[in-house]
Amino acid sequence: MDDYSAWVGRSETREDVAAAAPLAGLAALLDHDISPWLPGTVPPLAHWLYFLPTARQSTIGEDGHPRRDGAGLLPPVPLPRRMWAGSRIEFLSPVAVGAALTRVTTIDAIKPKRGASGDLLFVTLRHDIAADGVAAIREVQDIVFREPAPTAPAPAAVPVEPAEPEPAEAVRSLSPDPILLFRYSALTFNAHRIHYDRDYARDVEGYAGLVVHGPLIATLLMDHFLRTAPGATPRHFSFRAEAPLIDGAPFDLCLARDGDAARLWTRDAAGRTTMRAEVA
Helix, strand or coil: CCCCHHHCCCEEEEEEECCCHHHHHHHHHCCCCCCCCCCCECCCCHHHHCCCCCCCHHHECCCCCECCCCCCCCCCCCCCEEEEEEEEEEECCCCECCCEEEEEEEEEEEEEEEECCEEEEEEEEEEEEEECCEEEEEEEEEEEEECCCCCCCCCCCCCCCCCCCCCCCEEEEECCCHHHHHHHHHHHCCCCHHHCCHHHHHHCCCCCCCECCHHHHHHHHHHHHHHHCCCCCCCEEEEEECCCCECCCCEEEEEEEECCEEEEEEECCCCCEEEEEEEC
């Protein structure tokens, strides 16, 4: 694999405004009649609704992401499949609706690895967001690039006894469908085809169906926490994807408290944990 060490330390700066309209859309997506958040304040994880991609249509690749040709922040990685594997987020100060936002994104690390599915490239991005000039959010994001999906069908899994469900204090079930995925893609201007093009997701990237966005799952977990702790002000949040969550079958949002913190996870219809998160 090519050496991308020269790309470490590169950065870009973008500006935006913490507009109210995306927050109304998020509240509707999360099925709230009335926004449950502190009035006038951007809720936790809603910073993902800003700094949306603005690549010209002629620069979009087959997967729906901008082509990685070395012209942007990311290096020209030839591995075609891309996944947001997780993030660690600090909420440093409140973000007021209407605030002027600045985000500085820096490549902190690029690490090649060899896994069971072939070559992998892990890219770590650090996002430092200021609101009206005050440091507000720091996010360290992990992106993984992978080889093409195998052309031969995967061997049938050996049936195993389902594990005893991990005990949870609060469980909420949802059924992800193409409408939910489309609305979140629209909110975030996300054109990755695995979220709306079933033929592409299945035949090109090797998934069993449409893939539920990682940040959408994380947002649903945060919403699950806030529903159980009205008025809470999270200071830290982290999540890591463990397996794809596919549309068409219900899944559970699960929570277990640990003092002032909470463990969160999603459990698919087969009982498999697909994402884990922590909030404090």
